[in-house]
Amino acid sequence: MLSAATADVGYKEGSSNDTKHGRWYGLNFNPWCDMAVSYWAQQSGNAGAVGKFAYCPSHVNWFRSRGQWVSKNAPAKRGDIVFYSWDGGPLADHVGIVTADSAPGQSLATIEGNTSSGNAGSQGNGDGCYRRVRPRTYVLGFGRPAYSGSSTGGGSSPSRARVTIGGLSYGYGAEGDHVTRVGRALVAKGFGSHYAEGPGPVWSDADTLNYAAFQRSLGYSGSDADGVPGPDSLARLLGSTPGAQTYAPFPGAAWFKSSPRSPLVTAMGRRLVAEGCSAYSEGPGPQWADADRQSYAKWQRKQGFGGADADGWPGAKTWDALRVPAV
Template sequence: MLSAAAADVGYKEGPSNDTRHGRWYGLNFNPWCDMAVSYWAQQSGNSGAVGRFAYCPSHVNWFRSRGQWLDRNAAVRRGDIVFYSWDGGPLADHVGIVAADSAPGQSLATIEGNTSSGNSGSQGNGDGCYRRVRPRTYVLGFGRPAYSGSSTGGGSGPSRAQTTIGGLVYGYGAHGDHVTRIGRALVARGFGSHYAEGPGPDWSDADTLNYAAFQRSLGYSGSDADGVPGPDSLARLLGSAPGTQTYAPFPGTAWFKGNPRSVLITAMGRRLVAEGCGRYADGPGPQWTDADRQSYAAWQRKQGFAGTDADGWPGQQTWDALQVPTV
C-alpha cells in the first residue's frame, strides 16, 4: 500500500482536477484525495481492507462501522488512513496515508493526494501528491485497515523490521538524530537515490531502500540485504564515509548502568583523559568502573553541569560533545 502511494509522490494533476485516479474511479475532474487512497489500495491488492471511496465522510463511516476507527491523538502505525477536518467540524474533508509510526499526539509523516507541497497552497485541493509532515491540529481521526498477511500489512514492499544496536533502534518506527546520521552517511557513500527530501530523524521507506543498496554493495543478498542495519554493516557504514570523522552513537544511560565491558569504554576513557578529566589510577580499560564514572563527572562539570546533572552517568548532550570515535 505504501509502495503504491510512494510511487505517486510528485504526481501533478491536469487542468480542472484531471487525474489518473479520477479516470480510474469514474469521477474525473473532481477532488481526488480519497480516490487516490482507493487507487493505491487497488494497485497493491488491498481494496478489501481499505475500501473504495471518493467521499471522505463515507469512508470514515465505513471504518467506524467495522470497529476500525481511532481518535485523533491515538498511537498510529504506518499504513493507517488519516482523515482531516480543516474547520474542526465532525465531517472529514481530506485524507492521506500514514507513512511512519507515530506515538500519541506526535506529528504525522504522510503521503497525500490532491494537496500542496507546502503550507502556502491549498491543503485539501492542491495540485498533486506529496509527502507531508503535519501536526495533529486538523486530524479528525484514523482508519486502521485489516491488512492481510501480518499486523503491519504484509506485502512485498520494503522491510518493516526493527533492530536495536548499542541501545538505539533502527528500522521502521525509529526516530532520532542517529537516523539522520545514517542517512547522511548513506548519501556520502553514494546511496541516497531514494531520498526525495531529507534525510531526517524518522526512518522511512527511503532509508530502508538506500540501506539495502549499501548492504548489497558489501556483498549481502536476500534477507541479509533487507535494508535493516546489522552491527557489521552499520560499523562499516559509519566508519567509512569518505572525508569524514565518525563518532560512536550514544548507547544510552541504562547501558552504562548495566556495568558494561566494551572497547567503547576504553575509547571513552581515552577521550576523557585527553580532555583533562581522567581520574584513573591505571587504565582506562574496557570494564566500566567507578573511575570511569568519576572521570565522566569531571567532564560533565567541565561542560557546565552541576549537582545531579554531573553524577557521572553519561547523557546524550555530554556524550555528543565528547566525540568518542567509532570503534
C-alpha cells in the first residue's frame, strides 16, 4: 500500500481535477484525495482491507462499521488511513495515509493526494500528491485496515492472474461492463459479501474473493478455486451464451487416473497440439497414455503452474482454459 502511494508522490493533476485516479474511479474532474487512497489500495492488492470510496465521510463510516476506527488521540501506525476535518466538525474533509508510527500528540508523516506541497494553497483540494508532515490539530481520526486478513479472507493473497475468455479479459485489473456483469451475477447468486461498493467496472480483490466462493460452490477446490474465471464456471455463472456449451466440462481428476479410452481424450490431445504443447510421437488418440500426461504438463506450465501443480494430471482450472470441444 505504501509503495503504491510512494509511486504517486509528485504526481500533478490536470485542469479541473483531471487525474488518473478520477478516471479509474469513474468520477473524474472531482476532488480526488479519497479516490487516490482507493487507487493505491487497488494497485497494491489491498482493496478489500481499505475499501473503495470517493467521499471521505462514507469512508469513515465504513471503518466505523467494521470496528476499525481509531481516535485522533491514539498512537498512529504506519499504514493507517488518516482523515482530517479542517473546521473541527464531525465530517471528514480530506484523507491520506500515515507513513510512520506516531505517538499521541506527535505530528504525522503522510502521503496525500489532492493537496498542496506546503501550507500555502488548498490543503484539501490542491494540485498534486505530496509527502506532508501535519500536526494533530486537524485530525478527525484514523481508519486502521486489517491488511493481513480482511483483504484476503484468509492467510494468502488473492490471485493476481488474468485470463481472456471470448475476447474479454477477466481477473485482477480487468476493466469493462463485462466485469460489472460478473459482479452483479455473483451478488444475485449470494456471493457478494466481499464488496464494499460496486461491483465493477474494475476487477478487484473483492471480485476474486467472491468468484472463488462461487467456484467452491461448484465443487472446485485448491488452485482450481482461486477466483479467476474459466470458461465453464463463467458460463455457469452467467447462463448459456452462444458457444458456451460447445466445450466439454471437466470430467474430474479421478476419470483421467482410471486410464480412460474416450473421444474426449483425442479432443483434448488435439487442443494440446494446437496450443504448442505436444509430447506426442504419434496421435493423439482416444486412449489416455503417458504422452497425454506429458503434453498436459506442458500446458500446465504454459499456464504458469509449476512443481506438483504441473504433474500432467488435469485440473479444473487448466481444463477450462484449454477449452476442449464437447464430443
